Amino acid sequence: MFYWLLRHWVVGPFMNRVFRPWVVGLDNIPEHGGAIIAGNHLSVIDSFLMPLTIDRRVYYLAKSDYFTGKGLKGRLVRWFFLGVGQLPMDRSGGAASSQSLSAALDKLAEGQLIGIYPEGTRSPDGKLYRGRTGVARMVLDARVPVVPCVMVDTEKIMPIGRRIPRVGRIGIRFGEPLDFSRYYNLEGDRFVLRSITDEIMVAINRLSDQEYVDVYASSVKSRVEAERRALAAGRDGR
Structure with a gap:
């Protein structure tokens, strides 16, 4: 109930008015x-804009930090993320991460939609x-189709580090569903x-329209951060 109130009466009307999203391939x-x-x-x-274009509810895996904040602000953030369909994702690895993924698999088994970013982090x-x-x-665990999706120009509206989004138009493209049934029962094969x-x-x-780079985004971020720290240390040493 809370989700539908947010979507149809609060977040939805605001997002559609401010960002005027154009959508291609919604029938996919x-x-x-x-x-x-x-x-x-x-x-x-x-994670907030794409689900607004779909009649069905979409659940996203969001980093667990959003759900563990302290005080009134922490409770409000947790309340909002749960209300818009975000599921906490523990990225520490091991059993904690497996439990987080189990929550997503449960939703898929219920016939729900799960949104995921294969890159693992923002570009x-x-x-x-x-x-x-x-x-x-x-x-392979859920045995469901995959719908490829592309967000267009959202990095211009709210780039990394910016707290308040700019006013502007964004786009969303959905591709044809991908069927991987030919690989069922091969979950243990890393290839x-x-x-x-x-x-x-x-x-x-x-x-x-993005350039593809065959390395992990997290590796690029780590390298950039290391270079930034080295530069800052060099300045401090002068």
């Missing part, structure tokens, strides 16, 4: 049953980076996992 979203919507990730607002520079195989594991992931990234890349 299944009307019923579970499916994964795998997209590029340019801005923190991607640091607008390019499309190598996908992580967690999406392939989810595909299969990489093949599925790469096929998803190729489909995303074909929908977008």
